[in-house]
C-alpha cells in the first residue's frame with residue numbers, strides 16, 4: 001500500500017494535458033524496462049479526456065502500442081458499440097487510432113455478447129480473463145497492472161463501486177456485476193477494491209468542485225464503504241491528479 005501523493009494543476013485542461021504526458025512517459029519507461037506495459041482504463045470525462053489528449057500528442061507514437069495490454073476498471077453494461085460504453089469511448093478517443101494488438105485489448109462483455117443479459121456471467125468471465133494472465137506477485141488472480149486509471153464520482157464512487165453497497169465491500173471476487181447504480185446506466189461491471197489494490201500505480205484523475213468533497217474526505221481518512229474511492233490505492237504509487245477545483249476542499253478537510 002502506498003501513501004497518496006497529490007498533484008494539483010491550475011485548470012482541468014492542464015490536468016488532462018499533463019496526465020496525458022505523464023502516461024505517455026510512464027508507458028515508454030515501462031516498455032524500456034519490461035517490454036510490455038499493462039494499462040487499466042476508466043470511463044468518465046477526465047479519463048476519456050486524457051486518452052483524447054494522448055491521441056493528439058506528437059509523442060503518441062513514441063509508445064509501442066502493440067505492446068500495451070489494455071483492460072478496463074469498469075464498464076457500463078450496454079450493447080457493443082453503444083456510445084456510452086467505456087470501451088466505445090476509449091476506442092474512439094485513442095485505441096482506434098494506434099496500432100494496439102487486438103489480442104492484448106480486453107474489454108468487458110456487453111449484454112448483446114456471449115453472455116447475453118447475464119451480467120454476473122459477464123463479470124465472472126472477466127475474472128477468468130484476468131486470472132489467465134495472473135501475476136505471481138500477488139495472491140489475487142489478476143495480471144500485474146502497471147497503471148490503473150480511475151475517476152471519482154460526486155458521492156465518492158470509483159470504477160462502478162458506489163457507497164454503501166455490497167460491491168464496495170466485496171473481498172472474494174475480483175470482478176462483480178453491479179446493479180442499481182445511481183449513475184446511469186444502472187447495470188455495470190466493475191473490478192473490486194482487492195483487484196484495484198494489486199496495481200503497481202493507481203492514478204485518480206478528477207476535476208471540478210463537485211469532486212472536492214470526496215477527494216478531501218478520502219485524504220482525510222474516510223472509510224471505503226462510505227467513500228469507495230478511499231479504498232483505491234496502488235502498491236507502489238497512489239497518485240491524485242487534480243485541478244484546483246477538485247483540490248479546493250483539501251486544506252479544510254471538507
Ligand SMILES: O=C(O)[C@H](O)[C@@H](O)[C@H](O)[C@H](O)COP(=O)(O)O
Nearest residue numbers: 043044045046151152153158159
Ligand atoms: O464508467 C464510469 O462512469 C466510471 O468509470 C466512473 O467511475 C467515472 O470515472 C466517474 O463517475 C467520474 O466520471 P467523470 O470524470 O465524468 O465525472
